[in-house]
Amino acid sequence: MKKNIAIIMGGYSSEVEISLKSGNVVHNSLSKERFNTYRIHILKEKWVYVDGDNQEHPVNRGDFSIEVNNESVVFDCVFNAIHGTPGEDGLMQAYFELLGIPQTSCDYYQSALTFNKRDFLSTLKPYGIKSATSYYINQGDQINTEEITAKVGLPCFVKANKAGSSFGISKVYEKNDLKPAIERAYKEDDEVIIESFLDGIEVSVGVITYKGKTKVLPITEIVSENDFFDYEAKYQGKSQEITPARLSPEQEKNVVETAKYAYEVIKMKGYSRSEFIFIGDEPYMLEMNTTPGLTNESILPQQAKIAGISMSELFESAIEEALVKNK
Template sequence: MKTKVALVTGGYTGEAEVSFKSAAFVEEQLDKEKYEVYPITITLDTWFHVTEAGIKVSVNRENFSLDIDGHIITFDVAFIILHGSPGEDGRLQGYFDMIGLPYTSCDMLTSALTMNKAYTKAIIADIQDLHVAKSVLLFETHRKEAADMVQRGLTLPYFVKPNAGGSSIGMSKVKELSALQVALDTAFEAANTGCQVLVEEFVTGREFSQGIFRNVQGELIVLPATEVRTTREFFDFEAKYVAGLTEEITPADLTTAQQERASRIIRDIYVRLNCKGMVRVDFFLETNTDKFYFIEINTIPGQTAQSFIPQQVRAFGMKESDFYAELIDVAISPAPKLQK
């Protein structure tokens, strides 16, 4: 009997467009002899599946089922490939926990925590050899005095970003104080990000992104790193999704010592945050010091053919179809003895 997979995509933010592309790639890779795949789109207004005949079928939210021509379809697992809210911030995970449906991502608490950049940094800050940029966390109540708080606490240049956003939406690099207020307003007003803003001192260095997942045997597998080189001021939304603006080198040119240090830190981050499934950690290696500076963790990383994780899976010598099958098997299998 085939495993019935709900491939959950869409979302409430501007990242929905990326989610659809990621889900299409995952669906293409999944073995149709083994899996019966049902793409499920979630929007603010409705949850639905479109049948092969083009008929839009609403999801029964009592048990996340579909009624297709009188046949009730229930699922063995939810493959969450929804970037941003509600797939990356723990909302869907909490719902799936309540109805007893296994899923491929981190749990509700970890998802909610890691969506909050400042809180995540606070939890992992004491990991050996891990550094975090000096920062100021601003809430809506700070908005009138935000610029003054930043100037008192930090040194230019700054990164200004929504504290709970993704895909670099609402993010700015500020090199002059005259640009600070506009950057703060942009970040505060980014949709569905909670009206919190994180401002960090800029770290100069090489930028990397590296995936990690736990296999069915309970082993943590760190994928080869990708180095990101962009012609933009930083790795913003356009750099991520507009062809030709960024060079991505997988596997990255790192020394053996750098690779071992990055792998150890990333494993420690995964364990400290109680992650599940695949996640991606973004970091800098600071110029001159070679210190590892944490940028952020992504618990629902992009999955287009050009995305970092598929690149790294291929560099690891694994097929994407086998990788996604592994994630599904881990989600629906009894928990193995975990290994670090």
């Protein structure tokens, strides 16, 4: 009997359009012989099922069911394709856990932890996983540019603490540019992390649960045409994404071990894509994304393809893992 799969997409953040694109790719890739797939738009103003004729059907938030042709449809599993809140920060994961509905991404705690860059990197430090020198500031705090630059130096990166797709991020070269950069970051989040500039090779490492085991995918080297791997570089072709990355054997060994260790230390499941910068042979963790882009152009599917995993295999494996875990 075919399983009913809800593919949630959209979200409440600046990443909504990217998420809708990812969700549609998942919808088109899943086997129609094995699954009944339903595109569920989770938006600030509405939760709706969008059918093949683009007609909208409201979602019952009490039990996450929908009504189609006067019949109630309940779901065997939810495929999470929401980037940003509420799909990547633990809110949807907690909601589905309360309802007892299996879902493909990590659990609510891991999602909330990794979405908060400051807390995530602090959690990994006792395990020997390195990261940039950082300075924290919250909206309403006094901005002490002398104190900031004394700790992290210049240039530095100013980032919204809980945001993705490089929204709210600036590379700052001059002390006078710190305040405008912080104000820009506050448009995405009321918490900011300011990090020292790490000058080295940048890589993206996909780690997933695949057929019951933790699997590290081929590594991607990021070469941005812009000053850093910003929104244009990620989504508008202003970068080279080289897979497999041009690393020494020592660098490859170190980053594979570190990415897998971080995944297992925090008890991750599902998809993850972690970003690192090398200082010599040592990888420094920047962040971990738990709902990475899933379009044909996105890094994780590119890595899976090189590993011999098709889009349908990648997505269907996530559903199978969620169903097994629920049992």
